Amino acid sequence: MSMTSDRGARPGRRRTVRRPGDITFHGAALASGLTILAILAGVAIFLVVEAAPVLTADPEELTAGGFGRYVLPLIAGTVIASVIAMVVATPVAVGIALFISHYAHRRVGTSVGFVVDLLAAVPSVVFGMWGWQVLAPRMVPLYRWLEANLGFIPVFGSASSTGRTLMTASLVLAVMILPIITSVSREVFLQTPRLHEEAALALGATKWEMIRTAVLPFGMPGVIGGTMLGLGRALGETMAVAIILSPGVFTWVLIDSGNSTIPAEIALNFPEASGLRLSELIGAGLVLFLITLAVNLLARWVVARRADFSGAN
Amino acid sequence: MSKRIDINDLNIYYGSFHAVKDVSMVIEPKSVTAFIGPSGCGKSTFLRTLNRMHEVVPGGRVEGDVLMDGRNLYSRDVDPVDVRREVGMVFQRPNPFPTMSIKENVLAGLRLNSKRMSSSTADELCERALRGANLWSEVKDRLDRPGSGLSGGQQQRLCIARAIAVQPEVILMDEPCSALDPISTLAVEDLIHELKSDYTVVIVTHNMQQAARVSDRTGFFNLEATGKPGHLVEMDDTQRIFNNPGKKATEDYISGRFG
Amino acid sequence: MPTLHRLDTQEGLDHRIDHVRGVVPAPVRPAPRRLGAVLGAVAVATVLLLWLGLDLHLGLAVTGAFLLYLALTYVGFRVAAGARVATDRLMRGLLYGAFVVALLPLCSLLWTVVTLGGARVVNPDFLLQTMNGVTGLHDQATQQQGQLFIGGAYHAIVGTLLITGAATLISVPVGLLTAIYLVEYAGRSRLAHVIRFFVDVMTGIPSIVAGLFAFALWAVVFGIGTKDGMAGAVALSVLMIPTVVRNSEEMLRIVPNELREASLALGVPKWRTIVRVVLPTAASGLASGVTLAIARVIGETAPLLVAVGYARALNTNLLEGPMNTLAVYAYYMFTKPLSPAYRDPSIERAWAAALLLVLVVVALNLSARLIARFFAPTKR
């Protein structure tokens, strides 16, 4: 157990002498903690202050004749790209997590873990450049094939000739959020009670049956939480999309140019923006902040709920 | 330098849990006082109130008085830090500081408080404390090596040296030998014998032979049932406690008929 | 949520079997010993046949062979050892496949960065020149007439170091003191819960939002549109502080309580105990955590794009005017080449900057591991 406050405030306690050094140090530590709260409040407040002109402005002066009409397609693009990334990344991440926790040798598992961490460390601008230069051209044949054979489905309606599409950006996002989903899943898989695993194996279960009956049910809430953390990361990821995507107005077609996401929209337009346009972009950032906040809170809640009832084991 | 301790009606709590109830006793200077009793009866808890270490635990609080030569350790104007400088403590598991050498460990009580001292004074203090802890001859050639490199028994004596280097009046020891092998135990017991010529020594032990060997007076703690507070059953000269105890519970415990 | 039942009673055993649904506790037939190896060999042969023999794209060949391998594995083991073993083998193949799938982009990315950026990075001119005065005409001359390549990332390297350094100087005291507050003072108090919760929230702030925050803060304090290095440092701090708090908290928690008690019992005040015993004991872990936090922000682009702007020349004053950093430099060179018609030199600069960044980040990650491993206090 950890040693913490040496004087929890209890009514009727004898108060004791405190040294100046202790008072100062305690005060500094507390002040730092409060600084964090202040920073977060500051993020919300300053964004609201700088975005406020949008609300009072004449809609005619805004980019799309109204903030809602401007930001909704961006929200749609952001959500679509992130959800695709999440759907693609999750099975692979869970597979790697199982590989590390239950299949690979301890040493191999550690090095695989290191490789995955490296993936997390690569700066997003590099992912963007790689997606533009390496991945996008290689996706073109696939997009052509999809257009030719599945073109009757709206999302495959027409194919880009450069590969710089929302789909390509989403795939790069998937690679980028792979590490976080993997590490959260690996963590919970490693916590599976050994007794459950051994009970399954003792009954003659194969390894996969053991995983399906003991590991996965136990880890599922953690995996869901990790997936949502990954979703949060994808929603806020800027550079990969800003570089790869050749942006445009909203369209259902995922394999052609067009669409944009909030962070990419901000990054691409902010350097040249001024006046009301600046407020509009900051307003979009505020919307993004609120969306990621909601997703992250939900994710934390799911993970924490799991922590609650795994305590019984 | 040693002081008499008077304890009056002490009640000790962990949050709302009443751990030790209504203890009153006298601890004589320049003597060894031992506390025995079954696990969980509050011996360690009680011992830690004598240097105000109990309140380090979240929710820990104490009611009642502990008088050292008449001064109440729990009065409002007493700084617990000063109390701890006067009342040293040795723990069950040897806990030398892993980032410090043997010498730094011995001088930790002074150095951590940024006491300025010349290197010759430091050397002298270090040697005195290590001699006082019967460890000097074993470590004098490796004072700059990490303290965690010593054997368990040596580490425990290093912790004793660390405690006496700040020149306390009282030394508290909580089962100081329970993590040690028999040879090391013997070395520490010898040391306790020597310490009592200078200090008031209070020791908690699980081992009744040890209490009989090293102590002058013995207190027997017991608890009626788990969840109930522990209490002092009786306290007397060690000879009497072991040969002719006043209470049936004490007799049952020391003769092993405890249940 | 599986519940555990006692195995030593018949009833308990029944529950167990119930719980392990779908497992029939019957022996499975042993599979022929070499079946796996044979199937593997078939798969490799298929790759070679498709790739070399039929001249198929290597990626397609491997994918095809892998699918064939999975199918053969399932059918083979199903015939030889039954459906349960077959499923087990199939899943094993898929999990190994997932691992390879993750490895592919990483390898491709590292390969791309090294081959495209390597030549420029080893050239001292690139490391020591700025972009001051370099224009599209120079690049055109370089690309068309093979004139000397000029223009480097010196200003961006310096900017990265300054801004990241300033961010570290802000984040480490705040983050470390907060961790100390949480571990040493607050315990399970209400405020501790609140702070932990908001640190979690802060971890999820998108980096561009952090940049907007710094921009908006500067706009209110110094006037709209003020961009300088310090704004970037503040933006990076918003991203760094939660990492520092999380890592430090973890490291402080594993300092054994016995050491705190040993120190307090010597009459050392609590604050000195923390500063002189707890922090030194945790030092290597703390250093490693800070290193990881630096690695996390040193490659950030978006917040700096927004809050710091872009400079072509060296600017070492954090409090005055735009600066450049490696990530922003790479971004601009890549997306807005100096000469749109002669892009090659700019693209080359971008990849060189990217390689530098990757090297720095990998080095930081490795050193974080080494610090944690080698400077940990020896327990024995």
Ligand SMILES: Nc1ncnc2c1ncn2[C@@H]1O[C@H](COP(=O)(O)OP(=O)(O)O)[C@@H](O)[C@H]1O
């Ligand atoms: N940190 C703590 N928090 C709450 N209860 C405690 C704590 N430490 C000890 N206790 C309780 O106080 C009682 C006395 O414990 P202790 O003094 O350690 O007994 P002993 O040393 O005699 O074995 C026990 O019931 C124990 O569970």
Ligand SMILES: [Mg+2]
């Ligand atoms: Mg005890």
